[in-house]
Amino acid sequence: MREIEFRAWCIEEKRMYSVLTMEQINTKHWHIYSQQGDVFSINQVILTQFTGLYDKNGNKIYEGDILEFRGSKGVIKWDNEYSRFIITYVEYILGDKIENSFSIVLGNIFQNVDILPKATEINPMSYAF
Numbered sequence: 158m159r160e161i162e163f164r165a166w167c168i169e170e171k172r173m174y175s176v177l178t179m180e181q182i183n184t185k186h187w188h189i190y191s192q193q194g195d196v197f198s199i200n201q202v203i204l205t206q207f208t209g210l211y212d213k214n215g216n217k218i219y220e221g222d223i224l225e226f227r228g229s230k231g232v233i234k235w236d237n238e239y240s241r242f243i244i245t246y247v248e249y250i251l252g253d254k255i256e257n258s259f260s261i262v263l264g265n266i267f268q269n270v271d272i273l274p275k276a277t278e279i280n281p282m283s284y285a286f
Contacts, residue, residue: 162207164219165189165197166267173268176204203267208233208242216262223269224260230273232266 163176174191181187187199205220212218222233224244231244263272 160207160209162217163204164207165191165202165204166221166265167195167197167202169201171267173265174202205265206235210242212260212262214261218260218262219265221266223263223265223272225263226260230263232273 163179165174165176166172167174174189174193174195174197177190177192179187179189189197189199189202189204191197203221205222208218208220210218212224218224218233220233220235220242224231224233226244226246229246231246234243234245235241236243263269266273
């Protein structure tokens with residue numbers, strides 16, 4: 158069984174936090190508690206989930222991460238239609254199988270969008286709940 162883990166990108170601070178826990182306040186409001194001791198409401202952050210996979214260097218792979226795989230770069234996304242994580246290649250399509258033993262995490266779409274090709278249109282807000 159894989160661990161369920163999240164990171165939180167604080168929209169205002171433009172900073173990534175490790176999530177310790179989440180608390181549902183009511184049907185529309187959640188509090189996100191970071192491992193660093195901060196508390197956010199759900200509308201202040203964009204949550205990205207750990208895929209359960211590690212790259213070839215042992216780094217955790219999260220939704221929104223930019224991977225390099227066999228010379229191509231791609232972005233990890235959640236596919237609602239098939240309920241799975243996929244990798245969307247921005248240089249060309251190789252398929253959707255995440256072969257983590259050959260992949261390297263280069264960064265994420267929030268902090269490192271500059272490592273993607275200039276024509277790439279990535280909207281970090283599309284990851285917001």
